[in-house]
Structures are given as C-alpha cells and as structure tokens.
Amino acid sequence: MSLLIVGTVAFDGIETPFGKVDKILGGSATYIGISASYFNNASNLISVVGGDFIEKNITLLKDHNIDCKGLTIMQNEKTFFWSGKYHSNMNQRDTIETQLNVLEKFDPTIPEDYQDCKYLMLANLMPSIQLKAIKRLSNNPKLIVTDTMNYWMDNCMDDLLLVIAKTNVLIINDEEALQLSQKNTLDEAAAKILTMGPSFLIIKKGADGALLFKENEVFTCPPFSVEKCIDPTGAGDTFAGAFIGHLNHENSLSFESMKVGVVKACAMASFCVEDFGVNNIIYKDVTELQNRIKHLQSKIIY
Amino acid sequence: MSLLIVGTVAFDGIETPFGKVDKILGGSATYIGISASYFNNASNLISVVGGDFIEKNITLLKDHNIDCKGLTIMQNEKTFFWSGKYHSNMNQRDTIETQLNVLEKFDPTIPEDYQDCKYLMLANLMPSIQLKAIKRLSNNPKLIVTDTMNYWMDNCMDDLLLVIAKTNVLIINDEEALQLSQKNTLDEAAAKILTMGPSFLIIKKGADGALLFKENEVFTCPPFSVEKCIDPTGAGDTFAGAFIGHLNHENSLSFESMKVGVVKACAMASFCVEDFGVNNIIYKDVTELQNRIKHLQSKIIY
Numbered sequence: 001m002s003l004l005i006v007g008t009v010a011f012d013g014i015e016t017p018f019g020k021v022d023k024i025l026g027g028s029a030t031y032i033g034i035s036a037s038y039f040n041n042a043s044n045l046i047s048v049v050g051g052d053f054i055e056k057n058i059t060l061l062k063d064h065n066i067d068c069k070g071l072t073i074m075q076n077e078k079t080f081f082w083s084g085k086y087h088s089n090m091n092q093r094d095t096i097e098t099q100l101n102v103l104e105k106f107d108p109t110i111p112e113d114y115q116d117c118k119y120l121m122l123a124n125l126m127p128s129i130q131l132k133a134i135k136r137l138s139n140n141p142k143l144i145v146t147d148t149m150n151y152w153m154d155n156c157m158d159d160l161l162l163v164i165a166k167t168n169v170l171i172i173n174d175e176e177a178l179q180l181s182q183k184n185t186l187d188e189a190a191a192k193i194l195t196m197g198p199s200f201l202i203i204k205k206g207a208d209g210a211l212l213f214k215e216n217e218v219f220t221c222p223p224f225s226v227e228k229c230i231d232p233t234g235a236g237d238t239f240a241g242a243f244i245g246h247l248n249h250e251n252s253l254s255f256e257s258m259k260v261g262v263v264k265a266c267a268m269a270s271f272c273v274e275d276f277g278v279n280n281i282i283y284k285d286v287t288e289l290q291n292r293i294k295h296l297q298s299k300i301i302y
Numbered sequence: 303m304s305l306l307i308v309g310t311v312a313f314d315g316i317e318t319p320f321g322k323v324d325k326i327l328g329g330s331a332t333y334i335g336i337s338a339s340y341f342n343n344a345s346n347l348i349s350v351v352g353g354d355f356i357e358k359n360i361t362l363l364k365d366h367n368i369d370c371k372g373l374t375i376m377q378n379e380k381t382f383f384w385s386g387k388y389h390s391n392m393n394q395r396d397t398i399e400t401q402l403n404v405l406e407k408f409d410p411t412i413p414e415d416y417q418d419c420k421y422l423m424l425a426n427l428m429p430s431i432q433l434k435a436i437k438r439l440s441n442n443p444k445l446i447v448t449d450t451m452n453y454w455m456d457n458c459m460d461d462l463l464l465v466i467a468k469t470n471v472l473i474i475n476d477e478e479a480l481q482l483s484q485k486n487t488l489d490e491a492a493a494k495i496l497t498m499g500p501s502f503l504i505i506k507k508g509a510d511g512a513l514l515f516k517e518n519e520v521f522t523c524p525p526f527s528v529e530k531c532i533d534p535t536g537a538g539d540t541f542a543g544a545f546i547g548h549l550n551h552e553n554s555l556s557f558e559s560m561k562v563g564v565v566k567a568c569a570m571a572s573f574c575v576e577d578f579g580v581n582n583i584i585y586k587d588v589t590e591l592q593n594r595i596k597h598l599q600s601k602i603i604y
Binding site for chain 1 (some may be wrong): 437440441442443444445446464467469470497498499501517555556
C-alpha cells in the first residue's frame with residue numbers, strides 16, 4: 001500500500017529565542033517523509049529542488065525510506081527558501097523572507113510507478129499544485145490527507161476550497177480552523193469544515209495537543225509536554241507524517257485507527273520541537289518514541 | 303471490481319406524441335443498472351422504494367445482474383413518482399407531478415459488502431444524498447461518475463458544487479452545461495467545469511451525440527440515429543450506465559477507454575428512446591447492440 005507525499009523540500013533560516021540557523025534542510029514534504037518513516041516501510045515523494053540542493057540531503061531522505069524518483073532537480077534554479085523568526089512564546093512567528101524559486105515553475109508529474117498511490121498526503125504547498133497532483137493520478141487514492149496554512153487561505157481561497165472538497169482528512173491548527181470556517185469556537189469550526197468536503201478534521205493546538213473530529217464525535221489527544229521547545233518549525237508536518245504513516249502501515253481508515261494515528265502524531269511531533277529543523281527526528285532510536293506513545297496512551301480514555 | 307449505483311428507483315407517468323403510460327418502472331438507478339448489465343458482470347444498488355413497489359420489478363432488476371441488498375423497502379410509504387409530458391420536438395418536456403414520497407426520508411446506508419466499491423455511479427438524485435453516499439464509503443472509490451440535472455442546479459447548488467468537486471467524470475446535457483458554467487458556448491462551459499473538480503466532462507447532446515472533454519482535448523461521438531424516437535425518458539441514464547459499465551468491466555480509466563465507453567453509451571441510449579420506459583433496454587439480445595456500436599465506431603476518427 002503506497003504512500004505518496006506531495007509537498008516542499010526547502011532550505012529554511014530560523015531564529016528562535018534559543019538560537020539561529022541559516023539554510024538548513026526544511027520543507028513540508030521533508031518533515032512528513034522523515035516522520036512517516038518511523039511508522040511505514042516506504043514513501044514516494046513528489047517535489048522540486050534547485051541545483052543548489054545538497055546531495056547529502058537526498059541521501060538523508062533516502063535513508064528514511066523516501067523514494068526520490070519524483071524529486072525534480074532544476075539545475076539552473078534555486079531551492080525554495082523560507083526564513084522566519086519566532087517570538088518568545090513560540091506560538092507566533094514572523095516570516096522574514098520567502099523565495100519561491102523552483103516552486104514558481106513547478107509542474108508536478110507523477111512517475112508511472114507512483115500511480116498506484118493508495119494514500120495521498122498533500123503537504124503544505126500552493127493549492128494549485130496540490131490540485132494538479134490529485135488530477136494527475138489516474139485513480140482516486142483510497143485516502144487524501146491535506147495540510148495547509150493561513151497563507152493559502154489569505155491568497156488562494158478558491159483553489160484551496162476545491163482541494164478541501166476533495167480531501168478526506170484535513171489537518172490544520174486552531175487559528176486556521178477559525179479562519180477557514182469563519183466561526184468563533186473550534187466546535188463550530190469543525191462542524192462547518194465537515195460540511196466542506198472532509199469526513200475527518202484534525203485541529204492541532206500546538207503545546208495543547210490535538211482534536212480529531214468526525215460527524216457528531218470528537219477525540220481529544222493530550223500533548224506530550226517537552227522540557228524545552230527550541231524550534232516549532234515543522235512540528236505540524238511531523239505530526240501529519242506520523243498520522244498518515246500509521247494509517248498507511250495499518251491500511252485501515254477506521255476512526256479507531258485514526259485515533260491511534262493522532263496519538264502517534266502527537267508523540268512524534270514532540271521530538272521535532274526539541275531541536276532546530278529536522279535534527280531531532282532523523283536517525284531516531286525508536287525506543288524513546290515508543291515510550292512517548294505509551295505515555296500518551298496511558299493518559300487517554302478511548 | 304465492484305460498481306455501486308446510487309440513485310432512484312421510481313414509478314413514472316409519461317406522455318409523448320406517441321402515447322401515454324401510467325406508473326411504469328423508472329428511476330435513474332433503474333435505467334443505469336439495466337444498461338450497465340450489458341457491459342459488466344454485476345452492479346450493487348443503493349436506493350429506496352415504498353410498499354407499493356412490485357416484486358416483479360425487483361426480479362427484473364436482479365435479472366439484469368443488479369444486487370438489491372441495498373434497496374431499502376419502506377413498507378408504509380409510497381415509491382417516488384414522477385410524471386411528465388413531452389412536446390412535439392421531444393427536446394422539451396413539462397414535469398406534471400413529482401411525489402418525492404420515500405425519497406424525503408431516505409438516509410442511505412452502505413451494506414458492508416458494498417464497501418469495497420471501486421466504481422461509484424452517482425445517478426441523478428438529490429445532491430445531499432449523493433454526498434452522504436460518498437461520505438459513508440470508508441475508502442474513496444477509484445472513480446466517481448456523477449449525473450445530475452437542472453432541477454438541482456436551481457434548488458441545491460451548494461450541495462451540488464460539493465458533489466461536483468468530488469466527481470471525476472461529470473455527465474450532463476448541453477443546456478445543463480451552460481447553466482452550470484454560466485457560459486455561452488459548450489467549449490467555454492467545458493473549460494470552466496473542468497476547473498470545478500472533474501477531470502472529465504461528458505456533454506450529452508440528445509439526438510446529436512455526445513462530447514467527452516478533458517483538459518485541452520475533446521472527443522466527439524456521433525449519434526446513432528433511430529427511425530422513431532418514442533420516449534426520451536431515461537436515455538441519459540441509459541447512456542451513463544453503459545459508460546460506467548464499460549469502464550468497470552475494463553477496469554481502465556484511460557481516456558481511450560472513456561472514448562470507447564462514450565461510443566457504447568450512445569449506442570445503448572439509442573435503444574432506450576425507441577419505446578416507453580425501459581421496454582426496449584430489458585432482456586435485450588446483444589447482437590443488435592454490437593451492430594450499433596460497430597456502426598458508430600465506423601463513423602469515428604479516433
């Protein structure tokens with residue numbers, strides 16, 4: 001059962017109260033693919049980088065069971081670059097710079113042996129590219145999970161609404177849920193969003209855990225509280241990767257499987273925030289991951 | 303590879319310049335299931351009838367390889383009834399009466415062994431019920447084909463747009479295409495509709511054949527001209543049934559397979575109009591069908 005991830009592979013510059021890094025490996029598909037690798041056996045990737053992308057980063061992706069046949073390298077272009085600065089409470093950040101670079105020209109093509117995709121993860125990316133990816137698959141995947149952000153709500157709402165209509169599980173954070181639904185509470189937001197296409201909605205609440213909604217039902221997952229949050233970049237992507245990696249591996253779309261997926265997602269995301277970029281989610285020993293999952297499960301009444 | 307048809311099973315009253323019939327078997331799913339049976343091996347049906355529905359009609363459906371486990375019978379209610387009168391040119395009709403009856407209370411449930419549905423035909427029906435059917439399947443089908451009509455555009459556009467967003471192949475007639483797209487030509491209409499969700503659009507042109515659109519490409523299928531059009535009721539449904547029956551049997555979603563599907567659909571629909579109701583599409587010898595398909599194929603430059 002194949003998982004296909006469509007998203008960005010990027011360089012990030014990040015500043016938080018704990019330090020500053022320039023041009024480190026980032027991108028929504030990067031975090032998702034790495035995170036998923038702890039739960040499933042293999043992922044396929046559709047993305048694009050420039051000639052400045054470093055070979056060892058491709059090795060790093062491959063080391064995490066990510067097939068890179070669908071990673072286009074535009075030799076004469078530069079890799080997508082984002083830089084941001086977090087405020088002291090880590091819940092807010094300012095975008096310093098966004099250089100779309102290769103993304104501006106990116107027209108995704110699906111390699112023939114990715115066409116059997118059963119699980120499609122539309123990582124945070126321009127909705128128009130997400131749409132193209134869906135349309136270029138000859139069959140509908142069994143499940144489409146979509147991640148997005150407020151930027152696309154502000155700038156490409158029409159395309160985004162079409163992507164959301166085609167989505168089975170939408171993953172967004174609390175502020176984005178309120179913005180998308182134009183409601184004032186998360187319950188109202190969820191009820192509205194579940195009429196917009198998805199059958200399931202996950203609302204990430206940062207350090208407060210996550211909510212999984214379906215019609216007339218909600219599951220609350222507590223957070224795994226880390227001692228120190230160093231850099232939240234990619235935590236939402238890491239969450240999404242663990243969630244779909246779990247479903248892909250189980251090949252189950254039941255609500256029970258999704259609940260377990262959310263628990264694993266919260267546990268995995270807790271590692272991400274403990275260091276800059278992908279530093280604390282790569283080449284990970286699984287014992288600590290299993291311990292965090294067990295700890296969360298012990299706190300949950302299913 | 304299973305085909306699931308969600309639509310109406312009904313009684314119709316029809317008046318045309320060639321005669322008048324009361325309370326005959328009709329309904330979008332009826333025509334589609336019967337028509338599909340000439341191309342695939344089996345169809346599953348989700349629909350509802352009242353206690354007044356006649357056992358021999360269920361036998362007729364079963365005789366055409368339609369599994370009726372998903373046909374709800376509401377013993378204390380009446381079957382959906384529609385009656386209409388055609389004008390002399392047969393292209394226009396007046397609806398005389400619409401008694402929703404069982405449809406008003408219909409809440410579709412999917413039998414467990416229909417859940418493996420790979421091909422979903424959403425026959426002409428209230429969009430809210432079409433949506434529920436999609437959402438109650440645990441997996442996305444490989445292909446969703448949707449038929450609808452101007453009535454739902456006039457009365458439930460929001461729900462209909464959501465169904466269309468989730469649809470892979472939309473089948474409508476020329477007037478409906480113009481109404482849905484708010485455009486003045488079929489080419490413009492197709493271009494617009496292909497941005498609304500579907501990757502493929504079929505525009506039925508009645509006695510003038512049909513057009514199959516995908517992005518930047520169109521296939522024209524000539525009509526099979528019948529000597530006498532007695533009753534056009536159900537011709538569009540018959541078209542859709544042959545189309546999806548063919549794809550289901552071939553288990554192919556290529557544009558080439560869709561072209562052949564449209565040719566078979568035009569041939570099959572030509573029988574429907576030659577008598578009232580389903581009279582000329584039931585218990586059909588396939589030789590004449592094959593001849594009409596061959597005749598159409600001889601006129602086509604692929």
